[in-house]
Amino acid sequence: MIFKIDHTDKETKARAGEITTAHGKIQTPIFMPVGTRGTVKAVHQHELKEEVKAQIILGNTYHLYLKPGMDVIEKAGGLHKFIGWDLPLLTDSGGFQIFSLADERRQSQPGAKPVRKITEEGVKFNADTDGSIHFFSPENTIDIQRTIGADIIMAFDECTPYPCEYEYAKNSMGMTHRWLKRCITQFNKTEGKYGYAQDLFPIVQGSVYKDLRIQSAEFVASQNCEGNAIGGLSVGEAQEEMFGMTEVVCSILPKEKPRYLMGVGKPEQLLECIALGIDMFDCVMPTRNARNGMLFTSQGTISIRNAKYKDDFSPIDPEGTSFVDNAYSRAYLRHLNFADEMLASMIASVHNLAFYARLMREAREQIVAGTFREWKNKMVKQTEQRL
Amino acid sequence: MIFKIDHTDKETKARAGEITTAHGKIQTPIFMPVGTRGTVKAVHQHELKEEVKAQIILGNTYHLYLKPGMDVIEKAGGLHKFIGWDLPLLTDSGGFQIFSLADERRQSQPGAKPVRKITEEGVKFNADTDGSIHFFSPENTIDIQRTIGADIIMAFDECTPYPCEYEYAKNSMGMTHRWLKRCITQFNKTEGKYGYAQDLFPIVQGSVYKDLRIQSAEFVASQNCEGNAIGGLSVGEAQEEMFGMTEVVCSILPKEKPRYLMGVGKPEQLLECIALGIDMFDCVMPTRNARNGMLFTSQGTISIRNAKYKDDFSPIDPEGTSFVDNAYSRAYLRHLNFADEMLASMIASVHNLAFYARLMREAREQIVAGTFREWKNKMVKQTEQRL
Numbered sequence: 001m002i003f004k005i006d007h008t009d010k011e012t013k014a015r016a017g018e019i020t021t022a023h024g025k026i027q028t029p030i031f032m033p034v035g036t037r038g039t040v041k042a043v044h045q046h047e048l049k050e051e052v053k054a055q056i057i058l059g060n061t062y063h064l065y066l067k068p069g070m071d072v073i074e075k076a077g078g079l080h081k082f083i084g085w086d087l088p089l090l091t092d093s094g095g096f097q098i099f100s101l102a103d104e105r106r107q108s109q110p111g112a113k114p115v116r117k118i119t120e121e122g123v124k125f126n127a128d129t130d131g132s133i134h135f136f137s138p139e140n141t142i143d144i145q146r147t148i149g150a151d152i153i154m155a156f157d158e159c160t161p162y163p164c165e166y167e168y169a170k171n172s173m174g175m176t177h178r179w180l181k182r183c184i185t186q187f188n189k190t191e192g193k194y195g196y197a198q199d200l201f202p203i204v205q206g207s208v209y210k211d212l213r214i215q216s217a218e219f220v221a222s223q224n225c226e227g228n229a230i231g232g233l234s235v236g237e238a239q240e241e242m243f244g245m246t247e248v249v250c251s252i253l254p255k256e257k258p259r260y261l262m263g264v265g266k267p268e269q270l271l272e273c274i275a276l277g278i279d280m281f282d283c284v285m286p287t288r289n290a291r292n293g294m295l296f297t298s299q300g301t302i303s304i305r306n307a308k309y310k311d312d313f314s315p316i317d318p319e320g321t322s323f324v325d326n327a328y329s330r331a332y333l334r335h336l337n338f339a340d341e342m343l344a345s346m347i348a349s350v351h352n353l354a355f356y357a358r359l360m361r362e363a364r365e366q367i368v369a370g371t372f373r374e375w376k377n378k379m380v381k382q383t384e385q386r387l
Numbered sequence: 388m389i390f391k392i393d394h395t396d397k398e399t400k401a402r403a404g405e406i407t408t409a410h411g412k413i414q415t416p417i418f419m420p421v422g423t424r425g426t427v428k429a430v431h432q433h434e435l436k437e438e439v440k441a442q443i444i445l446g447n448t449y450h451l452y453l454k455p456g457m458d459v460i461e462k463a464g465g466l467h468k469f470i471g472w473d474l475p476l477l478t479d480s481g482g483f484q485i486f487s488l489a490d491e492r493r494q495s496q497p498g499a500k501p502v503r504k505i506t507e508e509g510v511k512f513n514a515d516t517d518g519s520i521h522f523f524s525p526e527n528t529i530d531i532q533r534t535i536g537a538d539i540i541m542a543f544d545e546c547t548p549y550p551c552e553y554e555y556a557k558n559s560m561g562m563t564h565r566w567l568k569r570c571i572t573q574f575n576k577t578e579g580k581y582g583y584a585q586d587l588f589p590i591v592q593g594s595v596y597k598d599l600r601i602q603s604a605e606f607v608a609s610q611n612c613e614g615n616a617i618g619g620l621s622v623g624e625a626q627e628e629m630f631g632m633t634e635v636v637c638s639i640l641p642k643e644k645p646r647y648l649m650g651v652g653k654p655e656q657l658l659e660c661i662a663l664g665i666d667m668f669d670c671v672m673p674t675r676n677a678r679n680g681m682l683f684t685s686q687g688t689i690s691i692r693n694a695k696y697k698d699d700f701s702p703i704d705p706e707g708t709s710f711v712d713n714a715y716s717r718a719y720l721r722h723l724n725f726a727d728e729m730l731a732s733m734i735a736s737v738h739n740l741a742f743y744a745r746l747m748r749e750a751r752e753q754i755v756a757g758t759f760r761e762w763k764n765k766m767v768k769q770t771e772q773r774l
Contacts, residue, residue, distance in 0.1 A: 037726045038722065038723075039723055039726075041729060044714075044733065046714065063726075067725060068718070068725075071698070072698055072718060072722070075700070076698070076718065076719075082700075083719060084714050084716075310455070311458070311462045313462070313468075313469075327431070327432060327433065331455070331459060332425070332470060335454065335459070336424075336426055338455075339426075339450075339454050341424060341426050341428065342428060342729055342732060343426040347431075
């Protein structure tokens with residue numbers, strides 16, 4: 001993997017870069033649509049390429065390991081071939097899902113007793129799908145990600161919840177660091193199964209504690225991986241805490257490697273974090289909100305279920321770049337949403353992802369032109385006013 | 388509306404024709420995808436045009452009247468503009484839905500007391516959506532269909548269930564005929580709201596009673612409408628009865644007008660009915676079955692959930708004509724189906740509709756080439772063997 005920085009902003013820490021992987025180039029800053037189960041929900045692969053202009057998408061180790069299972073993915077020749085996607089892929093290690101899905105089940109099914117036993121060795125858990133018992137370790141999550149075959153794979157970590165006691169966060173971070181060493185060892189002992197190289201990104205943890213974040217960022221930086229990620233944010237903490245932690249960590253993570261902020265976020269949060277030096281983002285927000293009828297537009301965020309759109313036959317977004325903005329009206333999308341028709345999710349998902357992708361392209365252009373800060377401040381203000 | 392017959396088969400009653408409407412031409416025999424609520428489920432409008440090569444789609448009066456309501460559709464300038472579809476449209480009158488949805492509710496909600504009061508004047512019913520009370524008559528269903536603005540609109544009829552007592556069927560048919568006269572009167576008293584002409588098709592009823600079907604076909608034929616439909620079949624009767632009734636009715640309905648068999652059916656049934664002189668079909672089968680993982684292919688009908696497709700990385704249909712057959716494998720589609728992902732329905736719906744459309748194009752080519760009967764018999768035999 002090669003990371004080339006084309007431009008560095010003079011007024012902020014923003015950078016315009018380019019990552020080269022075995023499956024092609026990624027222009028940064030980049031937003032990566034989330035395709036948890038090997039599909040970005042409600043969007044065809046060719047729509048991701050042609051309409052969203054996605055340059056990389058995510059898959060999830062936890063979900064793909066359970067369904068369709070590694071035997072199928074290996075026989076297919078890896079996830080790229082299995083899903084019909086020849087551009088770059090990134091897989092999350094599954095750590096986050098083991099923790100968040102168990103919590104979700106505890107809340108939604110009061111009687112449920114999800115297994116989640118964390119030891120130094122790894123995590124024993126039961127699948128949210130059928131309750132079957134599984135064990136994830138630094139070693140086997142690397143093996144699984146070798147089988148999935150994404151261009152960028154993630155270290156196995158414990159993603160601490162929010163709020164989190166200092167002592168828990170500190171001990172957890174220590175274990176995440178020891179797990180990282182084991183991930184790197186396993187990664188170096190193995191190689192890509194399908195004839196191309198993969199790269200491993202470690203993950204900075206430390207909850208909302210500045211000293212822990214500093215320690216973690218220094219440890220992660222010292223591992224000298226090809227790129228670095230920041231995890232455990234956007235999990236419930238105040239936005240200012242998220243920005244604060246991101247700033248501290250970015251100041252330590254090496255400039256010459258891409259920085260990936262996991263699970264963030266709203267459009268204006270992306271812009272602020274680009275200013276802090278982040279290059280890569282992923283988040284379910286554009287697709288999940290799309291399915292709930294919430295649309296990101298050049299005129300602000302709207303809920304298509306609002307009565308005022310009942311007979312609004314104007315485009316979803318007059319400045320929208322994807323075909324759905326030309327093909328369909330707000331009133332039609334509102335009708336489809338109320339009628340619970342799949343086409344509602346299909347239209348809104350393409351629209352929202354195209355909005356995010358365009359925002360990142362525009363951010364890149366502004367960085368290159370040296371006008372990023374002014375533009376970012378105007379955009380963030382507009383969005384805040386309109387949200 | 389102009390109906391031109393290009394070729395009449397010498398060995399069967401099959402015809403290759405062309406219907407010209409205000410929104411373009413339709414080559415017959417034609418299968419019309421069902422877009423009940425103004426969307427063919429899980430399929431984008433441009434996919435209907437470019438991948439399915441649909442020349443006409445259906446909307447439903449009952450559903451569109453309830454949601455989004457006539458005020459919205461009228462403000463939009465009709466259904467074509469509302470949904471972004473500039474090719475021909477046909478609307479069912481809603482009679483079938485009033486009857487079938489009330490029965491479905493009675494079965495699925497044992498406590499439910501759906502209102503369905505049929506009088507000479509019309510039908511009082513409550514909406515399946517919110518229980519609100521409505522009244523449909525021959526006159527107002529014509530008015531509603533004027534507002535929807537489909538190129539072809541249907542007379543308001545009573546669709547008798549199966550089985551149906553002779554006396555009930557006879558009386559019901561009599562009322563459907565009287566309603567037809569009122570539909571035609573209302574149709575002639577009104578005109579298209581959006582600057583183009585619409586055409587009204589009457590519907591032959593009579594359950595599975597040959598003498599009633601003859602009476603009804605003669606009555607309908609005598610009204611001299613631009614096309615004629617056969618209703619009340621494929622509602623539970625044996626396939627041979629359906630073919631028998633279709634044959635009797637086709638022998639009476641005028642040759643020079645298109646004949647539309649409503650709600651039919653499986654691929655081999657379409658071919659048999661083309662041989663009996665049918666020109667137009669609609670059915671939810673290709674889209675509904677798609678959502679259940681049932682696929683119509685050149686190698687027969689398959690359930691993608693079958694274990695044998697787990698690691699079958701071949702195309703859904705090697706002879707498939709739509710992009711989904713190149714883009715995705717059977718194993719991937721199976722995974723998406725089990726993972727309950729929308730993309731499963733999206734892929735299978737495009738595939739099945741493209742299969743139906745191609746079958747109709749091929750039937751037309753065979754009619755024109757004078758080889759229809761032999762080809763049809765081979766196709767039907769193949770399908771029966773493989774189903």
